[in-house]
Amino acid sequence: MTTADGSRRAQGWTAAVRQRLGLGRLLPLGGPADGAWISERAAVGVLRQAVGRPGPVVLELRIAVADAQAAPEPQVPSPPSALPPGPLRIEATVAATAHQPLPAAAAALRSALLAAAAQRLGLVVDEVDVQVTELLDTEPERAEPPRVEVRPADPEDAAGRAAAGVTGVATLTRVLGASVHTAADHVRIELATEGGHRALDVARGVRSAVTRAVDGHPPVAVLVTAVTAEPARRSSPGPAG
Template identity: 30%
Template sequence: MTKIIHDQVWPGSTLPFGDPTRALWIAERAASAVLRRAADEVPGVTAVSCRLARSDLFTGVRVSMTLAAEMNRSLPETAGLVRRSVADTCRHVLGMVVTDVDITVIEVHHASV
């Protein structure tokens, strides 16, 4: 029972917002949810997981994401669209600089008609 409560309350690691005072932080779980939605906005993509890690002392983050994707375009093109969406959302919504977006496609589906 304690483990269940701990998993629901514990926010995980925290990451700094792009705040010059360095006084604002966000839980990785919350930032990850925002970035998974950004990936899901790319047609034919479903984000399966998303992890963030600090890449510098201030605002830089490295994003590692796993996806399921439809074959409605080449996978490199799909990965590029996801990287762009995630980086833009990270910068404009979360106020963080993305140093890397690593994409792993773990499932491929044929495009729906």
């Protein structure tokens, strides 16, 4: 192996590690029987888009299980290091102006985050903690959220083709490894969903389609690594095999 080959391999490995770490926590979608998770990065992107104007400016959002010790075990094997499927807690750090009383602004932000979490994603959220850390004199300019880079993966087997054909799937992805991970006791599908579809509903559709398509009808877990604003490039699922 040449020095150039070794350098390219090292760069590829470093990029893969950064991509995995960039996902953040893997959050449960729905309940213990749903077998679905979403990356914190994807969830935060959707929640930020739901924050209305004018109002507090979200500086940071963090999502975690509200009580990890009381969270039930998932009924489908979870992705590596995924959080258990218990109710979640959102922590929002914000900057606010004096144009609206802080209690009212915080309450409106909580309502927006709760609604987006349930209606656009399918997250079960019990608590939203809003902390105002900055006071602003004027309403600031708000930058558009950065576009999420999604690296599509082509479906290569019956499970992948079945998943790619479900409405709301933007593309299969390849962040934690192969887009279709087959274990002795389950199959895991990694994908991105389209922003116009509730992530949990898409995941349920994928689980049903893949279970039907794979010999033995194994349990299926779904990991949503991204939610796209627009449909990503997708390959034709082709005939089921």
